[in-house]
Amino acid sequence: MWRPDPGPCVAQVAEWGEHPDDVEYMRQLKALPKKILKRREIVVKDCDLAKVCQKQGKIHFSVAVWNLSEYSRSGGLDEEASSFIHVFYEGKDERKVLNAFSSAGVDLDASEAVPVDPNSTKRHEQQIMYAKECLYIQDQSTWEEGSPLSPEEVKQRFQGRLKGQ
Numbered sequence: 001m002w003r004p005d006p007g008p009c010v011a012q013v014a015e016w017g018e019h020p021d022d023v024e025y026m027r028q029l030k031a032l033p034k035k036i037l038k039r040r041e042i043v044v045k046d047c048d049l050a051k052v053c054q055k056q057g058k059i060h061f062s063v064a065v066w067n068l069s070e071y072s073r074s075g076g077l078d079e080e081a082s083s084f085i086h087v088f089y090e091g092k093d094e095r096k097v098l099n100a101f102s103s104a105g106v107d108l109d110a111s112e113a114v115p116v117d118p119n120s121t122k123r124h125e126q127q128i129m130y131a132k133e134c135l136y137i138q139d140q141s142t143w144e145e146g147s148p149l150s151p152e153e154v155k156q157r158f159q160g161r162l163k164g165q
Contacts, residue, residue, distance in 0.1 A: 034129045037088045037116040043074045046081045052104035061089040061097045062128045062135040072145040
């Protein structure tokens with residue numbers, strides 16, 4: 001038989017932050033140490049990124065990667081493939097990180113170092129601040145940088161690789 005109230009079988013769910021487990025989780029989260037980080041942004045060829053990431057762990061830095069489409073201004077195919085990256089490191093490791101990137105052929109020093117907000121809403125920044133080890137976070141999507149290439153620029157870039165030519 002139908003009745004207007006859900007009855008005793010339906011669980012009563014408290015709002016987020018009101019349940020004792022939520023309060024305990026937030027207390028533990030605030031007690032965890034957060035690293036004070038700097039971030040640099042740069043577009044880099046994937047082959048150069050692979051070289052520098054081999055040094056990750058020996059030199060303390062984390063990387064967040066967004067692959068660029070082959071139709072992006074800085075993108076390409078095969079060895080010309082590029083990605084937009086964020087490099088995160090602590091201030092004490094700055095020289096080592098810059099040297100590691102320059103030895104791999106990446107001029108990381110050309111981009112400005114920006115302090116990472118400890119209260120950032122970006123998930124990857126929070127993960128990196130709380131992590132004890134170096135992280136490599138790669139987005140699964142492919143992104144375009146700026147406006148897309150014109151049809152003429154696409155033909156010029158992929159000359160000889162397009163079908164029917």
